[in-house]
Amino acid sequence: MRESSLFNNLTASSVVTVACILGLLYFGRDVLEPLALATVLSLVLAPLIRSMRRVGLPRLPATLVSVLLAGTCVIGIGTILAFQLVAVTRDLPEYRAAIRSKIERVRELTERPFARLEAELSAVAPQSPVAPPPPVTVRRGTLTTSANQPLPVEIRAPRATTRDTLARLFSLAWGPIGEAGLVLVLLVFILLEHESLRDRVIRLAGQAEISRTVRALSDATRGVSRFFLSQFVVNLTFGALIGGLLWAFGVPHAALWGALSGLLRFVPYLGIMVAGVLIAVFVAAIDPGWTMALSCLAIFVALELFVANVVEPKVYGHSSGLSPLAVIVSALFWGAMWGPVGLLLSTPLTLCLVVAGRHVRALEPVTILLGDVPDVNVAQRFYQRVLAGETYNIILDARSYLDRHSFARYCDQILLPGIALAAAEQRAGQLETAQAAHLRTTIADVAATLTPVSKEVPRNRRRKGRVSLLDANVGAHLRKMREERLGRWQGSLDVPSHSIVLCAGLGTERDDLLTELLVRALRELDVDARSVVIGADQDNPGPDKADLISTVFLIYPVESMLEQWQRVADELRAGLPNALLVTIRLPFGETAANQTVVQEHVDMVLRSFEESLAFVVPERVGQA
Structure with missing residues (x-):
């Protein structure tokens, strides 16, 4: 636009x-x-x-x-x-007679209640004094009320001729x-x-x-x-x-x-x-x-x-x-x-x-x-509704959208572009603190409602610690909700080899949100997807569990974190030699790293969540 x-x-x-x-x-x-x-x-x-x-x-x-x-x-x-x-x-x-009788009947039906009400009010209200009649003078047997009474005069138009009628019709x-x-x-x-x-x-x-x-x-x-x-x-x-x-x-x-x-x-x-x-x-x-x-x-x-x-x-x-x-x-x-x-x-x-x-x-x-349709795309409408506090309408439209498409497409077409608009305004200093906090809450509500983990804690039952975590990091908040239900490893480790898809990030607010949304998009198609923060203090399930992972999705780096991202990619390549290493470059409007440099450390560069689903489950993504 x-x-x-x-x-x-x-x-x-x-x-x-x-x-x-x-x-x-x-x-x-x-x-x-x-x-x-x-x-x-x-x-x-x-x-x-x-x-x-x-x-x-x-x-x-x-x-x-x-x-x-x-x-x-x-x-x-x-x-x-x-x-x-x-x-x-x-x-x-x-x-004419039928119309007149029905009009009288309708008038009687409509005026009768008001006439009765007026009569009752007149009976209760005090009567005003009646003005005396005008003086009457009698002269030589003639009854008059005023000496200067005007005489009635009747003016009759001349009878129109046929020529005048035709001229009038022609002029009209x-x-x-x-x-x-x-x-x-x-x-x-x-x-x-x-x-x-x-x-x-x-x-x-x-x-x-x-x-x-x-x-x-x-x-x-x-x-x-x-x-x-x-x-x-x-x-x-x-x-x-x-x-x-x-x-x-x-x-x-x-x-x-x-x-x-x-x-x-x-x-x-x-x-x-x-x-x-x-x-x-x-x-x-x-x-x-x-x-x-x-x-x-x-x-x-x-x-x-x-x-x-x-x-x-x-x-x-x-x-x-x-x-x-x-x-x-x-x-x-x-x-x-x-x-x-x-x-x-x-x-x-x-x-x-x-x-x-x-x-x-x-x-x-x-x-x-x-115009019948305003010149506003779906992402702009989403962001405008977030700022207006219309979370219920956002979720209602999102559910209607998911009746026809997958959550991955919803992220690609609406949610992530809307977040990108908010990120651009935040970088420009145009997004207030209260609006940013409301944006985080709305994203968490939308993600939790559209892709629920069984028995997730509702929003009105959150504990204080969870609310403070939400204010700090939406992705971490959503991941913690899953871990509380699915366990510390976000699921059982007794699964077949090469059945787990790992979504990894560098621990920034951006990476945590993208990895969590990607996990939920994959889980919608029954993919055993789990997220991890590279470099965070966390337990290791053991080197023998490396064969369980088939694919690692590593979030595309921004230019300022390219060196750290390269080290992490090399560590993942060395620790998981049998897994495919893939990165997703999303259009967030940021200063992204050079793709030529990034491609040297991964097996493939994708550009959307839908491509990620097609990469993992190509036979089922078309049906979603």
Whole structure:
């Protein structure tokens, strides 16, 4: 992940630039709205044009046929919906009485408890004095209340003629028709000038940024357009299913309500709720009871939940998605900027910005804030959770990970890279003492929980000596837990020859932790792995036990301890002539010793715990 900080790059010039862009979006919406609509539609039609070009059609006929086909579908569907809408308007007086009676019934049910409560409170509360009536004067048999009482005046509009009605309808329709025509012209020229526009954008970006610009345009024209086309197909299918189900229930004008559901579904969250409410109100108006309305609403909600949580994740994927909060925020932003058109285009426009932010550094904060998946890898998430004290969530995710992979892979992919991040911050002096202590405790809990030795002492039952050992050395703490259960030799010495794998280190905190994690990774596959600290004061089981060891894993040295490590490796080679001597070079970000020098003292240099498992049990590691 590229290191970036929004606040470090926040300057007065950047604030002014953002303000100018927002002002341009708001005040230039008359020009930008049709341009944005045409661009989004071009991305929707791009897969269809590419399919026609694969068949052999040139670009011009493929573009014209695609636009003509899309326009014909829109006009046909619009015509059908217009007739359906006219039919609903004609039948509306028949439903008005039913709607009014049900509204009164609902109002009575909702207002009755409050009215009763108000009556009881009014009976208890003290009564306020009633204002006296206004003075009344009698003159010549006429009753008046004021000398300056205004006279009621009724203003009636002149009756509209047929010419006026047609002119009004034409003025209302001219705006949408003119904008639709402008969008159509822009759409055709954008599709025809696709390659030319791409070349111009690459030329503007400059020769130095040509590869990044080509990748960004490729994502926009292929990935994003595929997403829009998939969204169109899903919403079309959803509308067809709703229409079919309403028709099966005997609801009139089912095609209209199905199309309305599919169209409103393009408006994030709010649109689908409006469609559900409209359908429920209409069904309640045509049915004497509430059974059909509630049934249709339940089916509508169930189908929406199924599509949103099962179908869309499989169809769209998460490669170019938005987080749910980002969808709402984008709808609020673009709705405030461009009104209904902005609300309709909020998801496509924000999605384009998120995709562009993966390649344009200036837009990278947009991708980080609004993207479906944050730009954080699993090791960084582990370390962040350690600092936040979320040990339970770490263990929960780790158990889910171990359902599919081995503990060795968990160490290679998550645990050890996370520890490496902590070690780098500790070397830089950025890790506080309390955070370092919490890191040790979390590592010990994770290792003990994921690879338990039988009847290990739980964390809340540790004795004082064990806690102080944990604060000093995590690896030594974990090794002592095993020794208390398995014995001083960490198991029986009455085992076959060449059946023990020895994990050795120089006694540093780093080496003790790595050897203990490696032992637990090997023991997960029933390998008789044991750890030892070279140079520590400890008993020797005897020279006759040397034949029990088949392999010795010696932790790769840092540059400052290379000489000591060389002496230890030579001693192991002399004391265990029949055992293989292997070292593991892990990417800890330290100043590691020269590998050429290290290779002279060992039989093999490995680079991960998984390679170690494959080296010891090659026939079983693939199954783990």
